[in-house]
Amino acid sequence: MISTLHRGGSRIVLSQVEIGRLTLTQQRMAIRSGRYQEHTAGLAAGRLQANLAILPQAYAADFEAFCRENPAPCPLVGKSDAGNPIWSALGDIDIRTDVPAYNVYRNGELHDTVPDITDLWQPDMVAFALGCSFTFESALIAGGIRMPHIEGNTTVPMYRTNLQTRSVGPFGGGMVVSMRLIPDEQVPLAEEITARYPWAHGAPVHTGDAQEIGINDITRPDWGDPPLGRGTPVFWGCGVTPQNALAQARLPLCITHTPGRMLITDISDTEDAFV
Amino acid sequence: MISTLHRGGSRIVLSQVEIGRLTLTQQRMAIRSGRYQEHTAGLAAGRLQANLAILPQAYAADFEAFCRENPAPCPLVGKSDAGNPIWSALGDIDIRTDVPAYNVYRNGELHDTVPDITDLWQPDMVAFALGCSFTFESALIAGGIRMPHIEGNTTVPMYRTNLQTRSVGPFGGGMVVSMRLIPDEQVPLAEEITARYPWAHGAPVHTGDAQEIGINDITRPDWGDPPLGRGTPVFWGCGVTPQNALAQARLPLCITHTPGRMLITDISDTEDAFV
Incomplete structure (x- = not known):
């Protein structure tokens, strides 16, 4: 489809509605060419979407160990070959271009947000893909559990907690969680379904009780929007945790996806994918 | 995923936003179980969607010939084995349950709209799948041509014309067209792209001139919503044509998809799929 995209000289930027009508290949080409830089929620139904972290190889072993020690907030689904921006294990993916938007951190500070990191790529870089909540939210919906924040087109609420990660090297800090209000009678089902997606x-x-993990007011999240719906508060490990760990480690250079703009892989997002 | 759907006893009806978050398999199971009965536009990115017509085998040869004589409005992509509701050539499909909503015609009159035709299925029935405009609209968007009716969440305008189909047996009548306003300089590109999707x-x-094909006022379509956008009127053959031909043939029983509620196949919706 590259020829189609470039023939006609068109450089229109696509809306979320427009990209939703494209095939997976067309969606990726639109992202790769910088024509789509928005959220990926709801795109590429059936394909695994992932959080992305790119860092110098010198820190890669510690970061990998940190993820393995803290699988709930940092579920590792892949690691690229050092220096190789083509990530064929996850599909037809060029790490430098295939995320709608990247956050560039220098010494732990957000330095820039860009649609392409080709100019920033270094031969010692390693990329990590971490699973994200889109996967289990789809499974919860399929299981008959409503997700009011999706229906309301808001971002799920996220909170700092008093739960600590297990530190490895420069990586550590508190665990961040996302929260969904689940109708009381569906809580066991929600726990059962999400347990299938390690x-x-x-x-x-x-x-249950938010104060037990150091959250005083669930109506005032640290990130995202206030909760919608009714029921018991249920908390899951959240991908903001490794982002905070990376920022606190103050690496000279670190690149992540911009929140909500995930890496879309070619891997099937089913129960069997990683079991 | 059937066990997940049924476990918990949930029978919630899904919204378009909710089903958009599901995997292809989950989407099909939601449709199969009657939990989703709405439009399929934008679902199952990358999979071919099709118009569906189910009729008694006695009329199947004539209808197939009618489609082959009129490929622009009636592009045939598949025919099921008579009496067999499982359509494995198109994927994991049960014709009786896998369309969100069906129109049931008796003697050419709309008799009922139902989410499931298991009770109506007869051993002499044959199903036909006809291509639909979702395919080429995705290609036009990927090619840099805006589709304002999609962005505006309206239905494309459709018109009766003075163009006649080639009749076969009881099937004939006028051709119905859909129309999109294309910026003048993009008209050749639009023609080139859609020509790849026979x-x-x-x-x-x-x-160009709508009156040449018997349309007096493009702002007043016979079906769908008034046109959005600006440019040259460009007209394509439309799947309402075979629906009208079937109604006019006054078959004792005929079942189609309800407009907009398409059959989602497992076939890849790419340029190579049917060439």
């Missing part, structure tokens, strides 16, 4: 945060890390 | 209406049947 590569996408897995089972809840806490259910 | 199984999805192919190249336009007319470009």
